[in-house]
Amino acid sequence: MRALVDGRFSWDSAGEVTGLGREGLVRCREELLAHHLLQPTSADDGPLLPVNPELAAARLAEPLEQTIRSYRTAVDNTRERLLQLMPAYLGRSVSGPVSGGLEIVTDPAEVQLMIDQYVSKCSRDLMTMQPGGKRDPATLQRSLPNDYAMAQRGVRVRMIYQHTTRTQLSMRSYVNAMAEAGAEVRTADQLAERMFIVDREVAFIPKRAQPDQPPGAVVVREPVLVSFLCALFDQFWITSQPFHAEGPGYQNVSDDLKRSLLELLAQGLKDEVVARRLGMSVRTCRRHIASLMQELGAESRFEAGVRAAQLGLLRRDGVEE
Structure with a gap:
């Protein structure tokens, strides 16, 4: 930061800001040079000037990007050669x-x-x-x-x-x-x-x-x-x-989820099957079932299914399933 203020790297300014000795300042300068954040002027004995971090990042990454490009070219060439065998491969699969x-x-x-x-x-x-x-x-x-x-x-x-x-x-x-x-x-x-x-x-x-x-x-x-x-x-x-991610968790779908849960219960399916169908854990499924039974005032799952049918809760768009 001091080099940016001064417009150049200065031993005195750097030492004043950091409190480091000569050896520590040398390590810092070498680190900045290695990361291309300082660059020498055209003159051999000229000062070291600060470099735009975006330009420094581009210079630092260029060798790696060249390596990546060479690997990507090699991968593409390999894939192209192997895909030439697809017509023969499609005559057989892994299983026959x-x-x-x-x-x-x-x-x-x-x-x-x-x-x-x-x-x-x-x-x-x-x-x-x-x-x-x-x-x-x-x-x-x-x-x-x-x-x-x-x-x-x-x-x-x-x-x-x-x-x-x-x-x-x-x-x-x-x-x-x-x-x-x-x-x-x-x-x-x-x-x-x-x-x-x-x-x-x-x-x-x-x-x-x-x-x-x-x-x-x-x-x-x-x-x-x-x-x-x-x-x-x-x-x-x-x-x-x-699915609107900015809304509450079950926005616009809680009724749909309840109805599906009731329909599956009305079929006499086990908790494990119901949970798997709805994509939830068995524990969560049982919690939803208990809440529904309490809401319907039912003492058994069969009674919950009967009351749900009587109340028209198993209907979609006005048509009973």
């Missing part, structure tokens, strides 16, 4: 032959890699449907820069989550940022399986070998099937509610 524009990938890591690659190249339209409750904050933070950039470059991004994500602070922060970039985010009480559709040309849907195992994926490229999945997404989109 492929037919009808379907590819089965069993390794979750490979699934995520494929999704990331397709999403990074998305140019027109991205639709995602992600059931479940709380999202991993680290994953949201990691994916935000690429998702934000994609929305800003003009891709129409539409995302559907479940109502229960509205109370998560990291999710609300993510949604707020994505909305600023032009993305549209909605929530619904219940969703089908996880789904990604890229440019209405390729879709990813889960494939589970066992209920408790991480899912692989079925990669769908057949146009008729992709069109069907787009129509399915649109149906969920129409009935879902806009």
Whole structure:
């Protein structure tokens, strides 16, 4: 800061401000030179002049950026060479032959890699449907820069989550940022399986070998099937509610959530199943159930379902389901 005031580096001024001795001042000067925040004049014995930090950062980062560019070029060249083998690969999948524009990938890591690659190249339209409750904050933070950039470059991004994500602070922060970039985010009480559709040309849907195992994926490229999945997404989109991150957690959806809870209870489903359908923990689900029973003055879940039906609480848009 003293060099900025004086317009040059001065041993006396620096010593007066910092209180350092000659050895300490030498270390400071060398540190400033190493970070390009001081530069010599054209004269060999001229003074050291302060440098704009933005220019210093550019000079300091240039070697690293050159290295990054060289690695990026190498990656692109490698990808281009390997993608030349795609016609042969599509004749087989990880789990066997492929037919009808379907590819089965069993390794979750490979699934995520494929999704990331397709999403990074998305140019027109991205639709995602992600059931479940709380999202991993680290994953949201990691994916935000690429998702934000994609929305800003003009891709129409539409995302559907479940109502229960509205109370998560990291999710609300993510949604707020994505909305600023032009993305549209909605929530619904219940969703089908996880789904990604890229440019209405390729879709990813889960494939589970066992209920408790991480899912692989079925990669769908057949146009008729992709069109069907787009129509399915649109149906969920129409009935879902806009997610406005600046509002209270369950704004505009509390009645929808209560009604869904009552409908599932009326079906006689167990708490674990109800919680999974609504994307919440079993403990939270039971708390909502207890609150509803108290609100309805019911002593049993069956009685709560009967009273809800009598009061017309299981109706949507005036039509009883």
